[in-house]
Amino acid sequence: MIVVLKPNISKKDEAAVLKEIKKLGYKPHVMRGVERTVVGAIGDERKNHTLETLTTFSQVETVMPVQKRYKLVSREAHKSNSRITVQGHEIGGKKVQIMAGPCSVESEKQLMTTAHAVKAAGATILRGGAFKPRTSPYEFQGLGEKGLKLLAKARKETGLGIITELLSEQQAEMVAEYSDILQIGARNAQNFQLLIAAAKTGRPVLLKRGLSMKIEEWLLAGEYILANENPNLMFCERGIRTFETYTRNTLDLSTIPIIKKESHCPIVIDPSQGAGRADLVAAMCKGALAMGADALLIEVHPNPAEALSDGAQQLTLEGFAKLMGELQPFIAAAGRE
């Protein structure tokens, strides 16, 4: 860590800082600059006490960490891309995977219709929420286990892999039983107990970025999965919260090259949540593929106007099939399949 001292402090005040640095397990290394003295504190920042607490000393101006805080998810720890296989489909390999389906599982008919349609159009993984985290307690909360059973049935009928959201530690085993990938939603992205419970099921985990999560925090939340001995983690960008109100969220596509650079884990883009508007989904998908996304997560519904959740951002079955055709040139341009 780097500890910057205020200008013109006394020898005694400087000594007090050096003493505390040693006490906290680091070796101090003093550099006298033009205006300020800077102390390099040598030691492993991940194992030792943080020195940021030294800012409570009035003679300390700032403390700056030097090391990266994440380890297992980092590209340094694992040079090649991690690949995750789900029902025979590889995420993070050459082929781009398309995950599609309704926001919520609403009925057998709605789910089966959608499952067959997205499969026919080229999707390999079916999405659908059985437990829904809703802003208001008065909104539709999902079909629960009944929804999971419908997903399992759709898997059996179509051969699609299943991704569904996990909302509760207590349901981790149950949800894992019926699904192939556990989704951790944006609102739970720093619900560490849930992350640990998800990791322990052994199922692949898709970790959405929180609404106001810095990339470093997202990587560290992912670290909770790998540190709990589950290597099958994928990151999913779904838009961050900004001042802009035209779109529901601001989809941060720069996360694609950044995650590829910092981590070995696959990166998935969710343009439906990202835009919050069906009419922007196609352009978002094209951009995501061009930039190197490993998979897309797209909301599709037989009748969006009557969807029980997030209808405004869901594509129709026809809209999805048309989109799949339009995406081919961009997949090819990106050197993917």
Added chain:
Amino acid sequence: MIVVLKPNISKKDEAAVLKEIKKLGYKPHVMRGVERTVVGAIGDERKNHTLETLTTFSQVETVMPVQKRYKLVSREAHKSNSRITVQGHEIGGKKVQIMAGPCSVESEKQLMTTAHAVKAAGATILRGGAFKPRTSPYEFQGLGEKGLKLLAKARKETGLGIITELLSEQQAEMVAEYSDILQIGARNAQNFQLLIAAAKTGRPVLLKRGLSMKIEEWLLAGEYILANENPNLMFCERGIRTFETYTRNTLDLSTIPIIKKESHCPIVIDPSQGAGRADLVAAMCKGALAMGADALLIEVHPNPAEALSDGAQQLTLEGFAKLMGELQPFIAAAGRE
């Protein structure tokens, strides 16, 4: 709800919208304006399907809700201020309550020293985290149940009420047993399963505002507590995430008059998290009291430089005692005790 149609659409397209509005349970009321036609959809927005899904119709420009989405937490539902009594101390009444203590419970000595000191200075409620949600899995995660037992011991010795954070649904009963107020942290502010579990313990709940939570969403998260038959809810502003990096968060003190206006529940201010820097805490406290806060939640540690979490923002015991003296004139100016 208000449905705004695009200019110059056909009669047929307009009729299709009106038909869907009826199908979804509302009575449409057409108003023809200068450029656009607007449809008022009359019906209870909290009971009926949302019409926002109509934006998937290409002839619809926007849909605007008219009703407020929250009910039980609203000032309309309960005109007078709600008061919550904890160990004989009333939150939301004339007396301002001070909650103080360490970020984390670290040891018996650290906790007892702090408890006696904050009590002597005038605090009535002791804070201290036994389960800590940490950005990195390699950081101190709290003492767990051992920490809860120390808190209970401090209550017995000092008579202070206890507030501590609840992190996991599965621990709700256990944490409730040892404490007087359950704190829901910012990262779990939309972890609805945790909110429901907390509500069901019957203990008063302090709900921190999420890092990027709109006030409406915060009120709706609070609605989960009241809708689960727990009337003892208080809101706690602890800073939101913005572009500014000088402070850890941006403490939004405007929440004090806003929560007072929109809701009957008490509002608590956490200046320690809000600023992330001990040297700004005093000014923040003064502002909060002047604006009408019902309580303050302040981090205090015998030796902040060696604190196991968030040392940079914790006051020393002396600093806290000094602050308590400085706050008196502002409490008086605000007409409180």
Added chain:
Amino acid sequence: MIVVLKPNISKKDEAAVLKEIKKLGYKPHVMRGVERTVVGAIGDERKNHTLETLTTFSQVETVMPVQKRYKLVSREAHKSNSRITVQGHEIGGKKVQIMAGPCSVESEKQLMTTAHAVKAAGATILRGGAFKPRTSPYEFQGLGEKGLKLLAKARKETGLGIITELLSEQQAEMVAEYSDILQIGARNAQNFQLLIAAAKTGRPVLLKRGLSMKIEEWLLAGEYILANENPNLMFCERGIRTFETYTRNTLDLSTIPIIKKESHCPIVIDPSQGAGRADLVAAMCKGALAMGADALLIEVHPNPAEALSDGAQQLTLEGFAKLMGELQPFIAAAGRE
């Protein structure tokens, strides 16, 4: 406009609102809903007094505008795409234009080397700042008119069009004389006097999005150009300010489909400012092209490490040439040239 009244107000209070609506030039139209009464105020919102001031009446809950505030820049006003021709190169047509060059003009050698190199790689327009808006008064402020003369010389030597930033109303004529496109920077995006001065020169104007500018505000700033009788406006997204610090700004690529939908003016993407890091520029360019950008604005410098401004985000000459090759498949996939 839509005026929402509070529940249970008196007849007299309602009448006062209706009277004021009429006084301000609108025809009120009352709709009684389940909980609230809503008044549609019929009249042209762009010509009449806004009714948002009615929120100062205690019986009014909210006021919501219905009309779009922009007119001349809107797609409704001009169905087909506007095209702007600069030195024989069309922006907004089928061919994607590449604008490239150094952040600042630093010397004749630096500029000419860059100009020849970017032309050889396929750029058609040369960028370079002669007047630089710098966060600190102690940083390099640009070569001024000498820089403009170097740009004019580069145009003469290479045939490239010239884009350069206008900082001061007083210099509008001078800068227009030496350049083909006037750039309005993010920090001046709502400097309306500068916008008017730029419009009046008759030169095409590239309007960057302000750091925290909503899309509606950006379109309205563009409206200042068209309303001052200059039809040659292009919008340029260069990243917005968010909480994320990994990148300098968050490049909001959703602006491409949004501007295409709302406006007839071309949309240009600046990935250099958007990312603030040279290593992310290539991916950003690919995404922008896939999503339909009409042009890219890329910073290129013969020796970025010694650049006098923004070196961290500038590509080398070799890096730029390599990038141009990589972009071809994405241009083709987007159906452009």
Added chain:
Amino acid sequence: MIVVLKPNISKKDEAAVLKEIKKLGYKPHVMRGVERTVVGAIGDERKNHTLETLTTFSQVETVMPVQKRYKLVSREAHKSNSRITVQGHEIGGKKVQIMAGPCSVESEKQLMTTAHAVKAAGATILRGGAFKPRTSPYEFQGLGEKGLKLLAKARKETGLGIITELLSEQQAEMVAEYSDILQIGARNAQNFQLLIAAAKTGRPVLLKRGLSMKIEEWLLAGEYILANENPNLMFCERGIRTFETYTRNTLDLSTIPIIKKESHCPIVIDPSQGAGRADLVAAMCKGALAMGADALLIEVHPNPAEALSDGAQQLTLEGFAKLMGELQPFIAAAGRE
């Protein structure tokens, strides 16, 4: 500056960085840590080339500045509080000054009525915009010089000092002639040409914080005033742009202790712009005074519902008089007059 190298780089790559550091005018000082090598680059960061450009070297991980970039505005440069005298009233001294008046000057009657009323209630400085920066070109743009003349007349009649906004470099002399304080608005906070023109008039300057301006950037914009030999600068917080939409902006009251700590210049709070709602202004004023604001800038209008700009946030004359009474205890509690 601190240059952090990537782990495991070659001796040759390290040497290349050290060579470039020397070339750019710094003396490198190597520290070998546990995982990474860190180079302290010793030299004056404000005089030398920035080393942030070194991030274009692939072996460099990050570069961190150590010095503060602002100088003349800093508390280090001037230990005691600066005081600015306007028409005999001192800003930054013991007495809190109240600046009040309409958002826009609309007519002689409107202005004179307001001027007399705010003076009677205790204000010492009259605000009023003659040139208005409006989001849309179709909105009221102010009375221009006629408005300035009305302000001058109000000064003559009432003895109040005058603060009004400067929008254009070309009008700096004219606006300075009629007013006592030049206001630089949020949208022009980094319009450096305007800042320089304002500084050169010699009039005191009130610099509003830009909508998404970091505190460091705000201080550096202020540095443009002092570096142009005008010592009479005051900072004005008026709310920043965040994701929250309940308020127009998020008033960041933490700027009061921060500006006091970092700078010697007075700090003024504008609660009207900050909240954008008249019903929140009183609480904001109380908080601001408790936290140590030197002055308040409050919008007051004889008939807000019919104001030509920003009516929703303006107080009535009665509302302002009532507020002035309510503020007294908070001024006293803060040890001010």
